[in-house]
Amino acid sequence: MQPDAGPRTTRVAIILGGVANDGGFNEAGAGAVEALQREGKISAQIRQSVANARDAETAVREYANAGYDLVIGWSASFSDAVYQVGREPAFSKTRFLVTGDASDKQKPAANIETWNYDNTQYGYLLGWIAGNTQLAPIGIIDGQPIPAQVRKWKGFELGVHAVNPTATVRQPIFTGSWEDATKANQAAVAQLDSGAHLIATNAEGFSPGIAAAAAARNVATVGMNSATSDTAKKINVGRARLDLLPVLRPMIDRLKNGTFGNRTSISTIANKSLVLDTITKVAAAPSLPDDIQARAERLAQQLADGTVKIGP
Incomplete structure (x- = not known):
């Protein structure tokens, strides 16, 4: 008898519009994903410096085809690309996160959640x-x-x-x-x-x-x-x-317990996802x-x- 391999690691891919160490928006997304990987909650793949929506759609489809559990388009300009792939029947079991300004013009779906911060x-x-x-x-x-x-x-x-x-x-x-x-x-x-x-x-x-x-x-x-x-x-x-961990942690929990989808998350001061950094x-x-x-x-x-x- 083969030993029980245990639960499969949740695989998450995040597609950035810039570099992961920019000290700002891209670093906030990449840093939260990396932190969850260090905690052993996910296995992460980070794609940096994706130049435009066309390249983003290619990357989203690549990760969906590779069987990733969650694909994150970490730019408001990638929202259409994520929706295009996420709504295709072939990827109905893959979960997607649309980020940035998308919640203003798009709606979540059974396999899609949206995120924004209180600007x-x-x-x-x-x-x-x-x-x-x-x-x-x-x-x-x-x-x-x-x-x-x-x-x-x-x-x-x-x-x-x-x-x-x-x-x-x-x-x-x-x-x-x-x-x-x-x-x-x-x-x-x-x-x-x-x-x-x-x-x-x-x-x-x-x-x-x-x-x-x-x-x-x-x-x-x-x-x-x-x-x-x-x-x-x-x-x-x-x-x-932005501190994305207070938002991303429960999102990963929903992914694992099967309740992911049809939801919009907002980073706010109250949920400690918007914070003041050190002032000098x-x-x-x-x-x-x-x-x-x-x-x-x-x-x-x-x-x-x-x-x-x-x-x-």
């Missing part, structure tokens, strides 16, 4: 950090103007004005790329040339370009991962970030309060329990 809450947390610097005008530089990012920057303005009501927050500049550091650098230089005293951005592949421009003028930034570069460490105050007092932001980290922890709790409300 307004995310932006508010970042804006609160920016407001506490007492620096203005604030220039904003981002990648693509997808609806999720537009909402994020509206939330950002609410967070800034909750702390510093008179601060000028400029309209976001979208370079069109999440990865092009040169375009981001050029946009940052333009903002600084026109008098911006703080640059708000995302932790993305383009971050080093913004860090270099800001550091050259000794201007602070918010929103980057300070580990992006030695330059970023000197000028970046802090950021809000840098020379370029001398007015940042000394007790900013304690204030941040207090704010996160007040937002989670409803003591502080976002918006009117």
Whole structure:
């Protein structure tokens, strides 16, 4: 008699639009999958730097054909590709996760779940950090103007004005790329040339370009991962970030117990999937309060329990 091999390992593939160590959105997805693999809950495969929806569809179909239990399209721009493959009868037993902005225009299905984060809450947390610097005008530089990012920057303005009501927050500049550091650098230089005293951005592949421009003028930034570069460490105050484990763990449990599907998950402050990262007092932001980290922890709790409300 052959020994019992035990339960089969759950296989998960995640398809990224950028690199897994970008310090931002892609790293949040890849890091959560890697953490679950280290815990022995899944076996993971990470596909990096998938350039477009056509290549994403090819990758999704490849993993579905290979028998993966869950295929994650980790970009809002991949949603149509995931739906295209997920709705094919041949893959009815494969499970798929559509991420990013897809929940605005698509619906979950029996073998498909969707995920998004509360963009307004995310932006508010970042804006609160920016407001506490007492620096203005604030220039904003981002990648693509997808609806999720537009909402994020509206939330950002609410967070800034909750702390510093008179601060000028400029309209976001979208370079069109999440990865092009040169375009981001050029946009940052333009903002600084026109008098911006703080640059708000995302932790993305383009971050080093913004860090270099800001550091050259000794201007602070918010929103980057300070580990992006030695330059970023000197000028970046802090950021809000995604912690996907509180959302992904129960998703894997549903996958294993057969209840996966027909569900949308949202990362929020309350479920501890949206958090404030470490906030640092840098020379370029001398007015940042000394007790900013304690204030941040207090704010996160007040937002989670409803003591502080976002918006009117």
